[in-house]
Amino acid sequence: MPSTQTPPIAGTAIDPPGVRPDIDDAAIEVVTPQALHARLEALRGDGYTMLLDLGAVDYLERAPRFEVVYHLLKMPIAAATVAQVGTPARLRVRCGINEGDHLPTVSDLWKAADWAEREVFDLFGIIFDGHPDLRRIQMPHDWEGYPLRKDYPLRGPARERSPRPSFALKSNVQAGTPPTGRTLEALQEQIRTAKEADRPKAEREGFTAGEST
Amino acid sequence: MSSLSSTPLTPDIVSQDGNSMVLSMGPQHPSTHGVLQIMLEIEGESVVKADCEIGYLHTGIEKNMENLFWSHGQTNAERMDYLAPSSNALCYVLGVEKLLGITDRIPERAKHIRVMAAELTRLASHCVWLGTHAIDLGAISVFFYCFDLREHILDLSEATGGARMHPNYLRVGGVNGDLPSGYLESIERLIAKFPARIKDLRGLLQANPIFQDRTIDVGYLSPEEAVQWGVTGPALRGSGVAYDVRKAFPYTGYEQYDFDVPTRTEGDAYARFLVRLDEMEQSMRIIEQALEKLRVPGPYAIDDPKIFPVPKETIALSMEALIHHFKIVSEGFRVPPGDVYQSVEGPRGELGYYLVSNGENRPYRVRTRPPSLYNLQCLKSIAPGNLIADLVVMIGSLDPVFGEVDR
Amino acid sequence: MEIGPGQFLLARLDDVARWAQSSSVWPLTMGLACCAIEMMSVTSAEYDIARLGSEVFRSSPRQADLMIVSGRVAQKMAPVVKRLYDQMADPKWVISMGACASSGGVFDNYAVVQGVDTIIPVDVYVPGCPPTPDGLLYAVNLIQQQIREGGRGGILARA
Numbered sequence: 001m002p003s004t005q006t007p008p009i010a011g012t013a014i015d016p017p018g019v020r021p022d023i024d025d026a027a028i029e030v031v032t033p034q035a036l037h038a039r040l041e042a043l044r045g046d047g048y049t050m051l052l053d054l055g056a057v058d059y060l061e062r063a064p065r066f067e068v069v070y071h072l073l074k075m076p077i078a079a080a081t082v083a084q085v086g087t088p089a090r091l092r093v094r095c096g097i098n099e100g101d102h103l104p105t106v107s108d109l110w111k112a113a114d115w116a117e118r119e120v121f122d123l124f125g126i127i128f129d130g131h132p133d134l135r136r137i138q139m140p141h142d143w144e145g146y147p148l149r150k151d152y153p154l155r156g157p158a159r160e161r162s163p164r165p166s167f168a169l170k171s172n173v174q175a176g177t178p179p180t181g182r183t184l185e186a187l188q189e190q191i192r193t194a195k196e197a198d199r200p201k202a203e204r205e206g207f208t209a210g211e212s213t
Numbered sequence: 214m215s216s217l218s219s220t221p222l223t224p225d226i227v228s229q230d231g232n233s234m235v236l237s238m239g240p241q242h243p244s245t246h247g248v249l250q251i252m253l254e255i256e257g258e259s260v261v262k263a264d265c266e267i268g269y270l271h272t273g274i275e276k277n278m279e280n281l282f283w284s285h286g287q288t289n290a291e292r293m294d295y296l297a298p299s300s301n302a303l304c305y306v307l308g309v310e311k312l313l314g315i316t317d318r319i320p321e322r323a324k325h326i327r328v329m330a331a332e333l334t335r336l337a338s339h340c341v342w343l344g345t346h347a348i349d350l351g352a353i354s355v356f357f358y359c360f361d362l363r364e365h366i367l368d369l370s371e372a373t374g375g376a377r378m379h380p381n382y383l384r385v386g387g388v389n390g391d392l393p394s395g396y397l398e399s400i401e402r403l404i405a406k407f408p409a410r411i412k413d414l415r416g417l418l419q420a421n422p423i424f425q426d427r428t429i430d431v432g433y434l435s436p437e438e439a440v441q442w443g444v445t446g447p448a449l450r451g452s453g454v455a456y457d458v459r460k461a462f463p464y465t466g467y468e469q470y471d472f473d474v475p476t477r478t479e480g481d482a483y484a485r486f487l488v489r490l491d492e493m494e495q496s497m498r499i500i501e502q503a504l505e506k507l508r509v510p511g512p513y514a515i516d517d518p519k520i521f522p523v524p525k526e527t528i529a530l531s532m533e534a535l536i537h538h539f540k541i542v543s544e545g546f547r548v549p550p551g552d553v554y555q556s557v558e559g560p561r562g563e564l565g566y567y568l569v570s571n572g573e574n575r576p577y578r579v580r581t582r583p584p585s586l587y588n589l590q591c592l593k594s595i596a597p598g599n600l601i602a603d604l605v606v607m608i609g610s611l612d613p614v615f616g617e618v619d620r
Numbered sequence: 621m622e623i624g625p626g627q628f629l630l631a632r633l634d635d636v637a638r639w640a641q642s643s644s645v646w647p648l649t650m651g652l653a654c655c656a657i658e659m660m661s662v663t664s665a666e667y668d669i670a671r672l673g674s675e676v677f678r679s680s681p682r683q684a685d686l687m688i689v690s691g692r693v694a695q696k697m698a699p700v701v702k703r704l705y706d707q708m709a710d711p712k713w714v715i716s717m718g719a720c721a722s723s724g725g726v727f728d729n730y731a732v733v734q735g736v737d738t739i740i741p742v743d744v745y746v747p748g749c750p751p752t753p754d755g756l757l758y759a760v761n762l763i764q765q766q767i768r769e770g771g772r773g774g775i776l777a778r779a
Contacts, residue, residue, distance in 0.1 A: 012550070012571045012572040012573050013550035013571045013572050014571070016550040016551055016552055016569050016570060016571045016572075016577060017551070017552045017569070019550050019551060020550070020551030020552050020553075021312070021314060021549060021551050023311050023312070023551070023553050025311065025553055025554050025555065026554055049440050049441075050440050050443055051443055052443060052556075052563065052565065052582060053443075053565060053567070053580070053582035055567055055580035055582075056580075057569055057577075057578045057580070058578075069567060069580070071554060071565070071567070071582065075440050075454065075456060076454060077436055077437050077440045077454075078436055078437075078453070078454075079436055079452075079453030079454060079476075079478050080453070080454050080455055080456075081455050081476070082455045082457065082460050082474050082476075084455075085454065085455055085456050085460075085461060086461070087461050087462065088456070088461060090554075092554065110441060110443065111441045111442050111443075111590070111591075111594075112441065112442050112443030112587050112590065114590060114593075115267075115586060115590050116586075136268075137267060137268055138267070138268040138271040138619060138620075138696075138731075139268065139271065139695065139696065139731075140268075140695055140696045143695070147273060147276060147730050147731070148275060148276055152730070153730070154273075154276060154277070154279075154280055154728075154729050154730065155728060155729055155730060156729070156730030156731075240697065240700055241649070241650065241679075241700060241704055242679065243649050243677075243679040247651070247652075247653075247656075248652055248694075248697060268694070268696050269694055269696050269697040269700070270652060270653055270691070270692065270694050270697065271694045271695070271696060271731050272653075272692050272694060272727050272729075272731050272732055273727065273729040273730055273731035273732065274727070276729060276730070276731075277726075277727055277729050288726065289726065292653070292654060292726070295653060295654035295657060296657065341657060341660070344660075345660075356664070357664055357665045360660065360661060360664035360665070360666070361664065361665055361666065363661070363664075364661070364664070364666045367661075376749075377658070377750075377752060378654055378657065378658065378750050379654065379749060379750070615653070616653050616654065619694070
């Protein structure tokens with residue numbers, strides 16, 4: 001399991017959707033927040049009757065920071081057979097937005113956006129103007145912070161790094177050494193000596209004991 | 214409802230005229246199919262307004278997955294829709310394979326094993342749906358019949374993946390290992406006993422006047438409403454729109470299979486019930502075809518040691534194998550940057566994953582398109598005007614799973 | 621020995637009460653997540669918890685004496701679990717079923733309570749993700765043993 005303390009591998013992309021490989025999963029459009037509502041309304045009139053999903057991504061190092069992604073589907077709205085449904089056209093609309101800016105709601109276009117926008121607000125803090133009932137949906141109502149943002153710690157701000165059982169450190173330090181004896185004291189003694197033996201090397205390499213996974 | 218609950222009583226759901234009462238149904242309730250709280254405004258027994266409060270099972274799975282290797286993501290994904298774990302795992306691994314660009318290199322046998330796993334998990338999920346839906350209405354025997362059928366499927370899951378419910382059998386690049394000996398014979402036994410069992414279940418409920426009274430014309434969802442609310446799956450097909458991702462956007466070899474997509478036009482709970490029962494029969498049809506295809510031996514995973522671990526036995530013999538295994542276990546594989554939306558037909562509807570990779574060995578973002586969230590939202594428009602007892606039927610017919618709704 | 625009219629059977633009240641309690645432990649339907657489905661499997665015909673005395677799962681905490689916390693406890697759900705535990709009448713016991721209820725499980729993050737024993741006292745922990753129904757049956761057996769031996773929730777023991 002990768003530790004959250006390890007640095008990311010060099011050469012990561014800052015704007016992944018901009019460098020995506022050629023995958024045929026949907027047509028993609030990029031719109032600005034100002035043009036968003038009008039464009040989506042035009043698309044709905046064009047036959048994109050179903051809003052499949054509305055989600056957000058936090059690109060911390062990019063400007064604009066957030067991206068709200070709308071997945072649309074051209075679905076017949078009357079009764080239809082499999083042949084009539086065919087392969088509905090899929091469209092992905094991306095809208096980049098800076099922190100603190102608001103987006104217009106699309107819950108007047110598709111009712112499905114109601115809870116989806118509440119969830120984006122709850123987990124990212126993006127406000128949708130015109131939403132009938134924009135309040136938290138997943139987290140408790142008095143929660144502070146927006147958990148899915150990249151600068152929100154995984155374990156939450158209130159919890160310090162949970163203390164790992166010391167045999168996890170042992171396995172990092174002396175892989176493959178079987179525990180000596182079956183008593184807890186013997187195991188603790190082995191862990192203690194392993195930690196002692198490794199301390200100068202760990203400090204030399206810049207790690208602090210107790211902070212690896 | 215004071216300090217211990219986190220749901221504030223917003224003014225619009227507390228009635229001013231004194232005739233209505235606000236009742237909190239849930240989050241601990243035998244008939245809400247999980248942790249759902251519905252703030253009901255009721256007049257006597259009829260519902261004036263139904264405001265669902267979710268989030269009681271919010272687990273932060275999406276953020277959790279950002280801290281796991283790509284090859285470990287399906288363990289968390291399986292725990293979202295916990296009634297059909299292999300369906301979530303399938304969607305996730307297909308998405309990752311698309312980003313890696315190895316979709317064409319997945320062997321045929323792996324594809325058919327995945328189809329088999331997906332249909333078995335659909336069958337198992339519908340067993341739980343039917344059992345719990347019926348027991349909410351008082352038909353307790355149906356629960357035992359359904360769970361007995363489910364036990365056979367869980368035994369199969371345990372045989373392949375090691376666990377009954379979250380087998381972690383589907384991996385990026387294929388499946389974890391070949392089918393164990395005796396598996397195909399067990400599938401044959403399942404196929405043999407299924408017709409009698411589905412006949413029992415139909416016989417207990419389909420023409421039962423009490424069941425019909427409770428479900429016919431209850432929870433009517435028109436196709437326009439359904440599409441507006443983003444409803445997919447049996448709930449949409451019960452309203453007449455035959456959208457099934459397996460037919461519209463085939464994946465993992467489904468285009469080679471011959472099956473129907475049952476559809477009804479009545480749009481009520483009874484129609485959804487019939488659609489799901491027919492789907493169980495269609496699943497069995499697919500399983501029969503997959504069984505024949507699986508009699509042909511073949512590789513069960515992609516032959517790429519940088520993505521899928523080599524067989525453990527070769528580690529002692531080959532240095533390259535050892536190094537590849539070490540790299541996969543300690544660092545995982547890196548996925549080229551990009552984003553993809555992958556969807557599958559889960560038992561509840563279109564399950565989708567929007568995966569974003571920034572080139573690392575961990576996902577950058579995993580956004581789930583949860584079918585149950587969108588299915589459950591329509592309760593706001595179909596519940597008012599009905600009795601509380603009808604609300605129970607409606608929730609059962611929509612079949613939500615809260616691991617998926619809340620994630 | 622012949623039992624005729626006018627004979628007495630003597631036993632300690634404690635033993636009789638514990639025998640009765642341990643033979644009819646009625647769980648509360650506290651199904652949260654995946655473990656709840658295995659809990660439903662344990663009521664099914666294959667595993668059949670009813671033969672151990674748990675004939676019915678009561679939905680009302682007032683009528684239940686065992687709370688099986690089955691599944692991950694989210695932050696929003698924690699006050700609800702505590703309230704339900706408080707509403708249960710004494711004597712009551714708690715089984716923490718599964719890894720998530722026992723310690724947070726695979727979800728070491730902001731949203732999951734790291735072990736339900738941070739909010740309510742637990743008698744038996746069941747490991748597994750989810751535990752097999754056999755594991756839950758063994759846990760109920762351990763609860764019954766605790767009841768018979770007069771543990772924390774016994775009729776007279778209040779420690």
